[in-house]
Amino acid sequence: MLVSAKEMLNKARDGKYAVGQFNINNLEWTKAVLLTAQENNSPVILGVSEGAGKYMGGYHAIVGMVNGLLQDLKITVPVALHLDHGSFDGAYACIEAGFSSVMFDGSHYSIEENIEKSKKLIADASAKGISVECEVGSIGGEEDGVVGAGEIADANECKQIADLGVTMLAAGIGNIHGQYPSNWAGLAFDALENIKNTVGEMPLVLHGGTGIPEDMIKKAISLGVAKINVNTECQLSFAAATRKYVEAGKDLEGKGFDPRKLLAPGFEAIKATVKEKMELFGSVNKA
Numbered sequence: 001m002l003v004s005a006k007e008m009l010n011k012a013r014d015g016k017y018a019v020g021q022f023n024i025n026n027l028e029w030t031k032a033v034l035l036t037a038q039e040n041n042s043p044v045i046l047g048v049s050e051g052a053g054k055y056m057g058g059y060h061a062i063v064g065m066v067n068g069l070l071q072d073l074k075i076t077v078p079v080a081l082h083l084d085h086g087s088f089d090g091a092y093a094c095i096e097a098g099f100s101s102v103m104f105d106g107s108h109y110s111i112e113e114n115i116e117k118s119k120k121l122i123a124d125a126s127a128k129g130i131s132v133e134c135e136v137g138s139i140g141g142e143e144d145g146v147v148g149a150g151e152i153a154d155a156n157e158c159k160q161i162a163d164l165g166v167t168m169l170a171a172g173i174g175n176i177h178g179q180y181p182s183n184w185a186g187l188a189f190d191a192l193e194n195i196k197n198t199v200g201e202m203p204l205v206l207h208g209g210t211g212i213p214e215d216m217i218k219k220a221i222s223l224g225v226a227k228i229n230v231n232t233e234c235q236l237s238f239a240a241a242t243r244k245y246v247e248a249g250k251d252l253e254g255k256g257f258d259p260r261k262l263l264a265p266g267f268e269a270i271k272a273t274v275k276e277k278m279e280l281f282g283s284v285n286k287a
Contacts, residue, residue, distance in 0.1 A: 001067075001070065002063075002066065002067065002070070002079060002080060002081050002098070002099075002100040003078050003079065003080055003100055004080060004100050004101060004129055004130060004131040004167070005019070005045055005080040005082060005100070005101045005131040005133075005167060005168065005227070006131045006167045007078070008043040008045075008078050008080065009131075009167065009168055009203040009226045009227055010203065010226075011043075011286070012043075012203065012226040012227070012283070012286070013201065013203045013224065013226040015282075015286065016221060016222060016282070017221060017226075017281055017282030017283050017286060018206070018217075018220075018221050018225055018226050018227055018228045018281040018282065018283065019042075019043050019044065019045055019226065019227050019228075019281070019283050020042075020044060020045065020209075020227075020228055020229075020230055020274070020277050020278055020281050020283060021044075021045035021046075021047045021082060021084070021227055021228065021229045021230065022044065022045070022046065022047065022230050022231070022234060022274055022277075023046075023047040023048065023049065023052065023084060023229070023230070023231035023234065024046050024047065024048060024052065024056075024062075025052050025055065025056070025235075026056065027065060028263050028266065028267045028270070029234065029238070029270055030046065030065060030066060030069060031069060031073070031267070032267050032268075032270040032271045032274065033046060033270065033274055034046075034069055034070070034073055034075050034079065035073060035271065036270075036271045036274040036275050036278070037075070037077050037079065037274075037278070037287075038073070038074075038075050038076065038077055039275075040275060040278050040279075040283075040284045040285070041077060041284065041285045041286070041287045042077060042278045042283040042284050042285070042286060042287055043077055043078040043079070043283060043286060043287050044077065044078075044079055044080075044278075044283075045079075045080045045081075045082050045101065045227065046066060046079065046080070046081050046082065047082050047083075047084040047229060047231065048062055048081070048082065048083055048084060048094075048099075049083075049084045049085060050083070050085070050086060050087065050090050053083075053090075053094075058097075059093055059094050059096075059097035059098075059099065060097045060098070062081070062097075063081065063097050063098040063099065066079075066081050067098075076287075077287035078287060080100050080101045080131065081098075081099045081100050081101065082099065082100070082101035082102065082103065082131075082133070083099055083101070083102040083103055084103055084229070084231075085103060085105040085135075086102055086103050086104055086105060087104075087105070088104055088106070088117050088121065091103070091104045091121055091125075091132075092121075092124075095124070095125060095128065095130055099130070100129075100130060100131070101130060101131040101132070101133070101167075102121070102125060102130060102131075102132055102133070103132070103133035103134070103135070103170070104117065104118060104121050104132065104133070104134055104135075105134075105135045105170075106118055106134060106135065107135040107136060107137060107172070111136075111154075111157045111160065114134070114136070114161065115160055115161065115164065118132075118134045118161055118164055118166065119164050122134075122164050122165050122166055123165075126165065131167035131168070132166050132167050132168075133166065133167065133168045133169070133170055133205060133227075134161050134164075134166045134169060134170070135169075135170040135171070135172075136153040136154065136157050136158045136161055136169065136170070136171050136172070137152055137153025137154065137157075137158075137171055137172030137173075152172055152173060152174060152188050152191045153171035153172045153173065153191065153195060155191075155194045155195045155197075155198040155199075156198065158171050158195050158198060158199050159198050159199050162199040162200070162202045166202070167203070168202070168203045168204070168205050168226070168227055169199060169202050169203070169204055169205065170204075170205040170206075170207055171191075171192070171195050171204060171205075173187050173188045173189075173191050173192045173195075173206075173220075174186065174187050174188045174191075175187060175206060175207055175208040175212070176208050186216060187212065187216050187219075187220060189219060189220075189223065192204070192220060192223045192224070192225075193223055195224075196223050196224040202224075203224070203226035203227060204223075204224045204225045204226060204227075205225065205226075205227040205228075205229070206220050206225045206227070206228045206229065207229045208229065208232075209228040209229050209230040209233075209277070210230055210231065210232040210233040210236075211232070211233070214280060217280060217281070218280075221281070221282065228277075228281055230273075230274075230277050233273055233277070234270050234273050234274070237266075237269040237270060237272070237273045238266035238269055238270055239266070240269065241265035241266045241268065241269035242262065242263065242265060242266040244265065245261075245262060245264075245265045245266075246262070
């Protein structure tokens, strides 16, 4: 059964580890993440962007797929199904469809409008036992058309959102989506520490987990980050493994490729990536 992310993130915050959010794009990705979480006894968050939601047929289809896999694969670790960088309307659509967690990315609004929309969503979602993530200070890069300049979040604005009762807070600290450029300045730990001291016990979220050095990941966790998002690294590993299989010319018997064989290497690559990240984040055996 899907659960809110609230309990798993509070435990991660107190235990000084982070729960991984791994974005899903199809059945193979979802199955790989769930099996890896079960094998490593780790709580996990399945992230779904609005673009991925459309690609997979809609939010109801995703909820049906995930719930079916939880049952048929006998998954017993805590699993949250979470809308990633959602719009206000998208968050409500996911709540209606059966998601157990949603993110409203209001970072592109004025802080006043971000607060107004966040307050309503938090109240409505909390009444249904659904966890909510909000964002202050946009995350750099682009994800499904959502573009951020990589702002450093204002600690006082973070507190205004945190005081609304949000479950977790994504605060921009120089992190970006996608691959990091060679001249990236790194995470702004002074800003992260200031935000942590200002908002108190609020679990913090680090977006753009791909490519951040291990020492920075561990330091971010020590400063209150309890959820780390990984998407690009799974995309890269899946694509590389699939490409290698195709270029090897396997399964060519005049019938083309069997999709079950074609996607198998990518499936294994995602499992390996997810396991590596769970070990780095410290969530293994924390279910």
